[in-house]
Amino acid sequence: MAINSDIVSIRQGARAFDELNVRNETGHKNMLHLIHLRWLAVGGQIATILVATWVLGIQLPLFNMLAVMVCLIAFNLGSHLRWHEERVVSNRELFLAMLVDIGSLTAQLYFTGGINNPFVFLFLLQVILSAVLLRTESTWTVVFITTVCLAFLSAFNEPLVWPLDSPYQLTDLYATGLVICFVLNAALLVIFITRIGRNLRAGYGALASLRQRAAEEEHIVRMGLLASGAAHELGTPLATMSVVLGDWKHMPQFANNPDMLEELEEIEGQLLRCKSIVSGILLSAGETRGESSSKTSLNDFFEDLVQEWESSRPVQHFEYHNHIDQELTVAFDSTVKQMVFNVLDNALEVSPNGLRFEVSKDDDTLFMTVTDQGPGFQADILAQLGTPYNSSKGRPGGGLGLFLVMNVARTLGGTLEARNCEGGGAQVRMTLPLSSLVLQENGPE
Structure with a gap:
């Protein structure tokens, strides 16, 4: 019982680790979206400066504004290099990245009229993104910080020097700026929240898949x-x-x-x-797998397995083909034999007059294929292959055979695949990595 409780604890820890990885992967994708948004912000600032100076003739503190822009570009380059290699992104790191964006926006607005600049409403973009990306407490912190920044800009700023001979009216330009700011906010929100929502849905789907797998493994326990x-x-x-x-x-x-x-x-x-x-x-x-394993050759293991299964089952026509030429020393435990027996027994039930078992290998992968001449799998059975009680036999407890085989193969690092053959019948292929089975000649035994 102590060993089984240890297995439960290990599976729970592994499940929590997998869920953390899924959340971190979602955070990494969101951080990349922030980096892309920051490049758009740099491009928008350059375009605004060019229009204001060359078209409108407004005198801007170009040195200060370019200094802020250079700092933002350097930060974004560093972020791109770091998050290209690092995959784990926490809520704190997303929060700090958004603070940099808020700080650079505040600095640029300070040099261009403060709260009288229509682009001050870009603060709303930061608030909405924080509500989507960050935890609740971090979002409220962003709301507080942006409010403080607005209050600061209303009291402290460098007013724009409007040229006296300009043919443009300040009020008209302010209204135009509001329209442009609205379009920018709306377009960026649609683009990035759509992407972020896709990331969140993919993360939720991966978590649901992990929890389904955990429920199946707990069922096995x-x-x-x-x-x-x-x-x-x-x-x-x-x-x-x-x-x-x-x-x-x-x-x-x-x-x-x-x-x-x-x-x-x-x-x-x-x-x-x-x-x-x-x-x-x-x-x-x-016992652990290593303690309950038996040392044998790969071909001898399958010869003994086939002989034992064939001698204890009422099979009428059974073909066994071994395509492995290389003799390998391996360590198998009873779960591998039981896994193959389950697949052969299922095939025997639907096809007692025709059954074929083939063994082969390719590089570091062992293939075990069972082919029968039965009616084949139903479409819904194939769609939910390996789930408990997924069977067309119509009896209580049916469908556990392939469920157990799927979990054993997955535990050993392998896979289980099934398909219907074109000429009739069905085929089930089990794959296992040879690296987990082959014993090294000079290694410990």
Whole structure:
């Protein structure tokens, strides 16, 4: 029970780690959007300065404004270099990046009329973005900071020097500036909030997938607890039955009756098989993989596996093809054998007259393919392959075979794929990384 509780704790920790990675990935994409927005801000400031000086003839403190712009460009270049390599972005780092944007906007407005500049409404863009990107407390902090900046600009600023001979009216230009500011705010909000919303939806989808996977793995843990408990309970009656059968074989009424003795030996053989199954369950539930692994060659493992399965199942036509020429020393545990047995048993149920099992490898990947001549998979079964109770057999508890196979393969770093063959029947392919199975010749054994 202690080992199973450790498994639960490890899975919970892994799930929390995966969810954190998903959130960090979403934050990284949002940070890249802020970097792109900052480049647009730099381009907009350059265009505004050119129009104000060359078209309107307004005298601007170009040195101060260009100094702010250079600082913003340097910060954005540093941000691009850092977040190109670093993938983990926290709420604090997003908040600090937005503070830089607010600070640069405040500085530019200070040199261009303060609150009388129509582009002061770009502060609303920062507030709305903070409401989308940041946590609640950080958003309210942004609201407070922008309010302080507005109050500062209303009291302190450098007024624009309007040329006396300008053909443009100041009021008309202010109204035009308001329209331009509104269009900028609206366009940027639509573009970037759409992108940010897409990131958030993708993050929520990934989290939902992780939680679904966690629920399935917790289901496996509960099944393992039940299986190990049942195996412990069955151990005693199986041992008692073995002793009784041994006594019966030596009794004269059975020993002198060949027919009865043959039946007793058949029962004893089935009893030994039951004990082997129970031992395998306890071994898988109570030991680590390395401790319960058996050292063998890759080809010998599959030869023994096929011989054991074929001798204990009522299969009529079974083909086994091994395409592995290289002899490799591997360590397999009972879960791999049980995984293959589950797929073969499922195929045997729908196709007792035609069944093929193929083994091959490609570089560092082991392929195990089971092909049958049955009716194939239904579309909804393929769409939800590997989910519990996803079966067309119509009986309680059906559909757990492929569910267990999927989780075993995923735990070992492999995959499970299924498809319907063009000429009829179905094919299930299991893949496992050889790196997790092959033993190094000079490594520890």
